[in-house]
Amino acid sequence: MGSLPSPGWRQLKVGVIGGGIGGMSVAIALRRAGHLVTIYEKHDFAGEVGASVSCAANGTRWLHEWGVDVAKGDPVVLKSLINRDWKTGEPVSVYSLDDYEKRWGYVYNMFHRQYMHAMLKDTALGEDGEGTPAVLLVNHKCQAIDIESGLVTFSNGTTAKHELIIGADGIGSAVRGILGVHPAKKPSDSSCLHANVLTEDAVKAGLVDYSKDDALEYWGGQEGKWDKVVLSPCNGGKLLSYYCFFPREVGDYITQSWGAEDRPVEELLAPYPGLDKQVLAHLAISKEIQPWRLWVHEPYPYIQKGVVCLLGDAGHPMMPHQSQGACMAIEDAAALGILFNKDYFGGNISESLAVYQDIRLPRATRVQSAAAKAAYNINERIGFSNNKNITTYKVEDEKNKLTIEEMNAYDMYQDVKENIARRRGNSYSEGFVKGLPVGLELPSGIVSRS
Numbered sequence: 001m002g003s004l005p006s007p008g009w010r011q012l013k014v015g016v017i018g019g020g021i022g023g024m025s026v027a028i029a030l031r032r033a034g035h036l037v038t039i040y041e042k043h044d045f046a047g048e049v050g051a052s053v054s055c056a057a058n059g060t061r062w063l064h065e066w067g068v069d070v071a072k073g074d075p076v077v078l079k080s081l082i083n084r085d086w087k088t089g090e091p092v093s094v095y096s097l098d099d100y101e102k103r104w105g106y107v108y109n110m111f112h113r114q115y116m117h118a119m120l121k122d123t124a125l126g127e128d129g130e131g132t133p134a135v136l137l138v139n140h141k142c143q144a145i146d147i148e149s150g151l152v153t154f155s156n157g158t159t160a161k162h163e164l165i166i167g168a169d170g171i172g173s174a175v176r177g178i179l180g181v182h183p184a185k186k187p188s189d190s191s192c193l194h195a196n197v198l199t200e201d202a203v204k205a206g207l208v209d210y211s212k213d214d215a216l217e218y219w220g221g222q223e224g225k226w227d228k229v230v231l232s233p234c235n236g237g238k239l240l241s242y243y244c245f246f247p248r249e250v251g252d253y254i255t256q257s258w259g260a261e262d263r264p265v266e267e268l269l270a271p272y273p274g275l276d277k278q279v280l281a282h283l284a285i286s287k288e289i290q291p292w293r294l295w296v297h298e299p300y301p302y303i304q305k306g307v308v309c310l311l312g313d314a315g316h317p318m319m320p321h322q323s324q325g326a327c328m329a330i331e332d333a334a335a336l337g338i339l340f341n342k343d344y345f346g347g348n349i350s351e352s353l354a355v356y357q358d359i360r361l362p363r364a365t366r367v368q369s370a371a372a373k374a375a376y377n378i379n380e381r382i383g384f385s386n387n388k389n390i391t392t393y394k395v396e397d398e399k400n401k402l403t404i405e406e407m408n409a410y411d412m413y414q415d416v417k418e419n420i421a422r423r424r425g426n427s428y429s430e431g432f433v434k435g436l437p438v439g440l441e442l443p444s445g446i447v448s449r450s
């Protein structure tokens with residue numbers, strides 16, 4: 001691509017509904033693409049509880065491309081994924097990430113959500129960096145949108161008009177309903193309580209210092225059971241963020257929302273009489289025990305209409321079991337950043353949003369479905385799905401399982417180029433099919449043109 005803007009390129013006034021991880025990411029990507037971005041957030045970000053969020057290489061690559069100061073997120077760079085025996089805590093399946101950066105060019109970061117959010121917000125709104133800083137308006141809850149004219153009405157009585165609108169308003173998205181997408185969803189058969197342990201407290205109590213493993217660690221998750229404890233270290237290892245899953249009949253939090261009152265520690269320990277004593281002792285000293293409502297959404301039929309599109313959890317909410325929710329939101333943002341940049345945007349918003357849907361919906365919904373499977377079978381989780389040589393390995397459909405190769409070898413620029421070439425009747429022969437390099441080995445076979 002040359003350095004001159006594509007004929008027809010113009011600067012757009014973009015409205016982003018929702019200032020979460022996805023909203024901040026798309027604000028960065030679109031300001032860098034030359035547009036004027038306003039983010040409308042219904043909250044003022046006060047009072048969020050700490051929890052980890054993982055950012056694998058397919059997310060981290062965009063943070064670097066966008067000039068985000070990743071150190072501000074105080075991440076733990078993961079060195080392995082460890083699945084432990086439920087009772088003994090002995091490792092059952094270990095996926096080493098030793099060659100991860102060498103293979104994929106970027107590390108696997110584990111962030112604290114608030115730090116990650118602040119890091120993205122600073123890049124989106126900061127004076128430094130490419131493009132015009134985005135503007136953030138808090139206490140702006142989107143109520144209605146005219147999806148053809150781009151007029152947005154907020155519940156505080158104000159309105160705003162935008163040429164392009166991104167619905168990044170999370171799993172309970174209002175924008176989604178406005179687009180006419182009404183999800184087929186059901187409560188998950190599992191419940192989750194999240195809890196925090198300060199590494200300092202664990203060490204003082206004479207417990208194992210899991211932060212030294214620099215690993216995402218899982219107890220259980222085998223044999224179709226819902227019981228699973230997931231430990232992710234963040235804040236440079238100072239905080240241990242625990243996600244504790246159990247069958248919904250043991251505890252149902254479906255009506256509770258994140259940010260509700262903390263639950264008592266007894267409630268957290270009750271479902272786990274047989275759990276490895278070491279990790280159980282960690283849970284016993286945990287704080288900020290919060291339920292996390294889990295819903296399983298079927299893939300949506302479309303994620304764009306008029307001048308509006310959905311991004312992140314608004315467009316493809318997923319179970320947390322592939323640790324890809326944030327990465328998929330970041331990838332969505334990256335796609336919009338490319339499609340509306342000076343190389344590709346020729347002035348036709350409908351065309352760009354159609355390409356966005358074409359490239360994002362299949363990839364994100366594939367991860368969404370793999371995340372639902374990994375809920376009760378950890379062998380389906382990216383990384384562990386490559387560990388075929390362990391005795392407990394079993395997946396539903398060997399040929400269709402999701403692997404690390406499909407996630408990390410994906411080249412979004414090539415996916416966009418191929419899609420646009422096809423739409424415009426041009427030839428494309430750069431050695432990729434839907435962003436995956438020809439010759440790449442996947443469980444379903446070798447990526448090839450035939």
Ligand SMILES: Cc1cc2nc3c(=O)[nH]c(=O)nc-3n(C[C@H](O)[C@H](O)[C@H](O)COP(=O)(O)OP(=O)(O)OC[C@H]3O[C@@H](n4cnc5c(N)ncnc54)[C@H](O)[C@@H]3O)c2cc1C
Binds near residue numbers: 320
């Ligand atoms: C406790 C927890 C732990 C998680 N752990 C992981 C993990 O380990 N790995 C991972 O990859 N993902 C994880 N996720 C999921 C991940 O955080 C999300 O998938 C990701 O943040 C998607 O971001 P989003 O911007 O689409 O949605 P959100 O981050 O939910 O942001 C949506 C924003 O929109 C705002 N909003 C909502 N409605 C409106 C409205 N009408 N008008 C204006 N603003 C509105 C909300 O206030 C919010 O700020 C976790 C999520 C939670 C809640």
